[in-house]
Amino acid sequence: MFDKEYSFRGSHAEKVDQLTAKFDDENQLFQKNKDVLVMAPIVGFLYQRKSDVTSGEAKKINGQQVSSIFDDLWFNYRLIMLLDKNYEPDFEKRVDKAFRYYNTDKAKPDEELFNQYVRGGVDVLYEKLIEKSTSPSDYLKHLYDFMEELDERYNKTVDIENIQELCALARK
Template sequence: MFDKEYSFRGSHAAKVIKLTASFDQKNNKVFARNFDVYLLAPIVGFMYGRSAPIDRENNEKTDIFPDILIKNKNDLMFNYRLIMLLDKDYEPDFDERINKAFRYYGTEKAQPDEERYDSYVRGGVDVLYEKIMEGAKKPDDYLKNLYDFIEEFEERYNSSVSTDSILNLCKLARS
């Protein structure tokens, strides 16, 4: 995982294509690249509790080349570890979740975990599409939707999480 080509398929490919399309004459796009969707989607999918199976309804497909995945492997691994550590529904035992996050990656054992991770990627694509693209007709709409989405997220989750609290926890963990 994260070192060979990745493809969005079916409806998810269609949504990713729209999320990365220019919406105004100045060539502005909500997401600059497929990779940027791929980087954010699993987080959003997990936070909104949305996962989705691979859509094989049609042959649509859009790819991310391996070089960009390899280059950004650390960021992708970070996502993977976060989800593995926090997905209690998937694995109730914390020690086992730690193993999934730090030990099993890249082994046979990690196959279902990686599958789980990908389903969050797809669920996240669905959420991003619903939040940002749906109902937008003119350039201003995309921007407004994006802003509303961030604002909603801020109110729902981030307003209660200060950067300082994270930094304190980091200190605590290291001591």
Template sequence: MFNKQYRFRGRHALRVDQLTSVFDEVSKAKLFDRNVDIYTNAPLIGFLYGRTAELDNTKNPETDQVYSQNVMGDRVIYSSDELMFNFRLIMLLDAEYESDVHKRIDKAFRTMGTDSADEERFDSYVRGGIDVLYEKLIEGATNPDEYVVKLYDFVEEFQERFNSEITSDDILVLCAK
């Protein structure tokens, strides 16, 4: 697992392309530099937002080929520790997918990557995360200022949704243990 090329397909490939494209020609600004950056972040976004998505096979009408974007194998291998951490975290926390905590622990640490259903669940969060990132950061933006505002709004929403109850004192208490 996480030792070979990864392929985004269909509408998700198109969305990855847009998420990694330059949105400001003057500064050459991008939201994500590389496809692997999306691959490592999207499953967490998908999980946190409760979004999964089915595999999509949208085709390019000119070539009749399914749209495709790749993460080269060396980039996946280089990021395999982070990807494995994300996989384990999702398997441990996804009580909707597996209600038995002992089975979730097994999926995360003992049988990881041996069950194709677990890999598909992780990939569905990747695709769902891509959908969230696209909707929050790209959809409707037409100029650099709008992209920046959408990014700021997303970061603010994320902060309010997931970090608003965490204080500096809470972090200090955890660090002192």
């Protein structure tokens, strides 16, 4: 899955284009499309936002760039498969999805779920950072507000048991 070209299509391609565009002479929120691809699935999962493919022009990330972020994408995929209790309530099955089924026919629905979170994350990033911005100071203010919102929503509610459980899995 993470060893070939990746394409954003339609409205998501347009949003990625705006997320990587410079908002003044020298600053931009994301330098490359691949940077959006790394961040988007986590944001989509945290906000429980999924989105289907839209038709239209494609914005591609070539296979070499995708392979350069393979470890990050693979980590994000496994993390989402392990944590998404709504998608799979059974812990052992989540472990199978995260580590055993990847890149097999059994993983096709899981890989599509991951891609839905990627697209949902692009939607959230666009809404939070770009949509209401009209000046360079707006972009920075919205970025700060978004980071602060993430901190308030997630860093204060981290359950120590979840961290210990994930650390134990990582050691195996």
